[in-house]
Amino acid sequence: MIDYDxxxxxxxxxxxFGNELGVVRDGAAVADDAERLHLARTLGFAETVFVDDETSGVIDIWTPSMRLPFAGHPCVGAAWLLDTAELTTRAGRVRARRDGEFTWIAAQSGWAPPRTLKKFGSAGEVDALEVPPPGEWVYAWAWQNEVAGEVRARAFPGRGDGIDEDEATGAAAILLTAALDRALVIRQGRGSQIATSPRPGGWIEIGGRVRPA
Known part of the structure; x- marks a missing residue:
């Protein structure tokens, strides 16, 4: 069996709470794409990271159904686990830093995969949503406190790969931050928390707490 954290x-x-992430630190042990997809599907996490070069922070991100050039929660989790200041994804280089109990990454908003950002009138409406049928990746959100930049959100990947609802979604939070052009504190899923902040040049910082599972 392949070792993973x-x-x-x-x-x-x-x-x-928080979104579980599998990290295979010895990426060379699962070098073939088909094997990586199979392992990601077997583990069943929203994403699994394969570390191809721990020294330089080269990572490869897979869902149970596909490879992703970039995703937020895998980058935050990998940066914390590897204790690195930079990661290299297929989308580009991701800067990372720690600030107290938070681990932050900075990424271009254009790296985030497309998501449908669907605004609702209240946090209660978001809480009451049923999981929609597969076919569209939906990030449902509403203001919890607009003045304070507090958002209630839920994420529905719609891929039909067993992940009906994503507990905490970094890429979608990046897209929402870019669309609103302001710092946010997002309460997603059952009780996860994501913090974001726009930066010059299309960069978005996204951060949160990481804990061993």
Whole structure:
């Protein structure tokens, strides 16, 4: 069996919840794309990271159904686990830093895969949503406190690969931050927390707490 670590990314203030991430630190042990897809599907996490060069932070990100050039929660989790200041994804180089209990990454908003950002009138409406049928990647959100930049969100990947709802979604949070052009604190899923901040030149910082699973 291939060795892998599991961390929870974007945990809440109490350290609970967060989105589980599998990290295979010895990427060479699963070098073939078909094998990586099979392992990602077998593990069943929203994403699994394969570390191809730990020294330089080269990573490869897979869902149970496809490879992703970039994704937020895998980058935050890998940056924390590898304790690195930079990651190299297929989309580009991702800067990373730690600030207290938060691990932050900076990425271009254009690297995030397309998502449908669907605004609702209240946090209660978001809470009441049923999982939609597969076919569209939907990030449902509403203001919890617009003045304070607090958002309630839920994420529905719609890929039909067993991940009906994503507990905490970095790429979608990046897209929402870019669309609103302001810093946000997002409460997603059952109790995960994502912090974001726009930066000059199309960069978005996204951060959160990471804990071993």
């Amino acid at each position: 599991v961390v929870r990314v974007f945990c809440g203030p109490d350290g609970k």
